[in-house]
Amino acid sequence: MEDCGYEIRIINDEKGKGLFARRSFKEGDIIFEEKPIVCCQFAWNADYKYLACDNCMCPLENAEENARRLTGKTNLILPYAECCETKKELITECSLCGTKYCSNECLNDAMKKYHKTLCVQSRDKNDSHPLMQLKETWKQVHYPPETATIMLWARMIAYVNQADDKNLAQSLFNQFCHRTVNEDHEIAHKLLGEKFVGQIDVLRQSMENAMNIENTPNWFTPEGFRSLLALVGTNGQGIGTSAFSRWVKxxxxxxxxxxxxxxxxxxxxRIYDDMEEVVGTFLNNEGTGLYILQSSINHSCNPNAIVEFPYSNSTLIIKATRDIQFNDEICIGYLEECELERSRHSRQKALSSLYLFICRCDKCNSQADEDDVTSEEEDFDQDMSD
Incomplete structure (x- = not known):
């Protein structure tokens, strides 16, 4: 990383590591781009017919098909067809189970990393298959809007099982933060809260029935499984792709x-208005992924960088939102932009339940004397539950 413009440094025991600039970046500069180790579309999102490549989440609909489905207008015609990026002629599928991919490259990548293990070996994905039962068990506990999916954990296990060096593969995931609680502040991760206590063992047993856990037994002790859930809960990066939004751009x-x-x-x-009436804000193929570099970037409520998905697939970029000087820490916002504008108390509440820390960024420190009042327009316990 010596010549790439950034480096990961250990900060302290509380913050752990962070990403720092080794040169200056101007506002709008791309600091780096990164593909995930693994990613996965959300379970409910896929069941609602949001069609995405099973490997990179690239849309499998063209822009016109996407707009027709989301507006409910089957006769809608989009002009400028050349502005649609979906290459339907490249779409392929697993010959055994019919899982679809945007290209042979993605099919081969999925096969190499995890799909050989997770292929249900049948185009009839019936509810009796252990993987389908695992997915349904998860869906009965976690309703939209989703922030995670059990199938991402399944891909992590399959990734280790298919790796030539299984210890090295597991070490890739072990470098992510996976603590279940913050003992200093008595915070437990939201996925492990009281609401889900009775379901954690059910999920663990369900996954044991569906997966070969011989290579990851430490992930399936009671505490190990809780850590596995917290790993994705604290490190999972949301991904959104859309054929129509790319056409618009x-x-x-x-x-x-x-x-x-x-x-x-x-x-x-008009199209966006029609979509809002039919599907509300659920416009995109949505999922989550694990990124090594991105996960090393700390949060700030006044960030100097942002995560974007410019290619409408799972490849992200980190882009400077203002000038960054040599030796500055590069920070992103873990919350949505609208959430960053809410009260300090509201931000702290969300960050502590989702990421297990009390934010001490410059913005939070400057607002430390404010009353601990939740912003009127939000209630994270309801809005961010799934």
Whole structure:
């Protein structure tokens, strides 16, 4: 990492590690891009027919199909078809189970990393298969909006099982933070809260029935399984992809006469209004992934960088949102932008339940004298439950 413009450093026992700039970055600069070790579409999202590559989450619908489904308007026609990025002619599938991929490259990558283990060997994915039972057990406990899926944990185990060097593969995951509680502040991770206590052992037994755990027995002790849940809960990066949003971006970049631009902008606005009536805010293929570099970046309520998915697949970029100087720590916001604008108390409440720390960033420190009042417009216990 000596020449790449950043490095991971150990900060202290409380914060652990962080990512620091080894050179200056201007606002808008891409600091790095990264593919996940593993990623997975959310279970409910897939069941609601959000069609994504099983390996990289690239959309499998073209923009017009995507817009028709989300608006409920089956006769909708999108102009500028050349602005759609979906290459349907490249879509392929597993010959045994029919799982779909955006390309042979993704199929081969999935086979190499985890799919040989997780392939149900049948196009009839019936409810009696242990993996299907595992997925259904998870869905009965975790309803939308989702923040995790049990199938990501299954892929982690399959990744280790298929690796040539199983110890090295497991060590990749062990480097992620996986503590279940913050003893200093008596915080337990949200996935391990009272609401789910009765389900954790059920999930553990369900996964033991569905997976070969011979290579990961330490993950299936009671405490080991809790740590496994917390690992994804504290490190999982949300992923969202959309064929229609990519079409919109490409259309917006076209050089058009003013009258034509006004018409297409109004057309796009109407489509988004129609989508909101039918599906609300659930517009994207949504899932989660584990990224080694991204997970080393600490949170700030006033971040100097942002996570983006510019290719509409699981490859992320970290982009500077303001100038970053040599030796500055690179920080992102773990919360959505609107959540970062809420009260200090609201931010602390969310960060402690999801990430097990009390934020002491400059913004929080400057607001330390504020009353501990939750923002009127939110209730994280309800809004962020699944």
């Amino acid at each position: 490409n259309v917006s970049a076209l050089e058009l006469p003013e009258e034509q631009r006004i018409q297409i902008d109004k057309f796009i606005d």
